[in-house]
Amino acid sequence: MEKSCLECGEKLLGRADKKYCNDHCRNAYNNKRNKESNQLIRTVNNRLRKNYRILQDLNPEGKTTASRKKMADRGFDFSFITHTYTTKKGSTYYFVYDLGYLPLDNDYFMLVKRTA
Template structure:
């Protein structure tokens, strides 16, 4: 004899087919709506952080190449874990990009810094 299943939404006993997942169409709809909301919230969180990162990289990199302390960016909300793509140069340094603005983490005299760059046409070429 099989163990009775309960609805993941309301914990009611599920009656009917053995592969049924919800006790009613309402519970199925509630679950789908909540999943969509969670996915939408995650997307909005990522999008907001990418926009913040891009704004800060643009603000601190007026000349096309700059160096800034990591703490200066992080205090303003920069999160290096959010980026859109990366590029590796011939020295195997990996630059992370947020759209057209990139950063490379460096340590100089024990101080953590970012080298900020702007995407260049030569970066499109594969080696």
Template sequence: MRIYKECLYCNKELKGRTDKKFCDPQCKSAYQYQQSQEHPERFYNRVDNQLKLNRRLLKNFNKAGKATIRTEQLHSEGFNPNYFTHYWKNQKGDVYLFVYEFGFLKRSENNIEKYILVQWQEYMNH
């Protein structure tokens, strides 16, 4: 008695190795795409992707090592201040949130919400 296996994507009969799951690379790719659409992104991936986006935005808007930007501009690009890797507190008590080596501090000036952007410096290690 012979047991026939079918392709996980197109249901065609599989020939060849006994552990084969797909009839060709196109079916394998289509199946993996279908699975990614049916199953929501894992928590770890969501956090990692947001951290990467936040870092890229902070780096792009902070070319000189220190900058100021309106919060709405960063948020419109997809920045989420709830995702950060660590923090640093200066001598005045201000707490800068960091995404890897790029930090931000929320400030309000003349009723306009802004972020002060900084880059990690060696003196912050102490």
């Protein structure tokens, strides 16, 4: 039974379970196969990275306040977070990895850095 490369169709020699003729074809095949599903993940990760950089820039000391306008002007997207944390008092912090914010009055936020 003669097998051929899944990417380029070239005849395969060697192991019986071989699927690709070389690393280039293997990478090309898997990149094509994963392209559509990876696009959503790539978009979400880019938004999370941008939000993280903004929180990092606005909060170099570990705890401060910032206005919604200041965060939004820098491009912060409030719909992209990694998790939430609710305190015993009922306050909900929104986090992007270890950097978070707590909504305050008058469209202000307390920015915090969570320590381990």
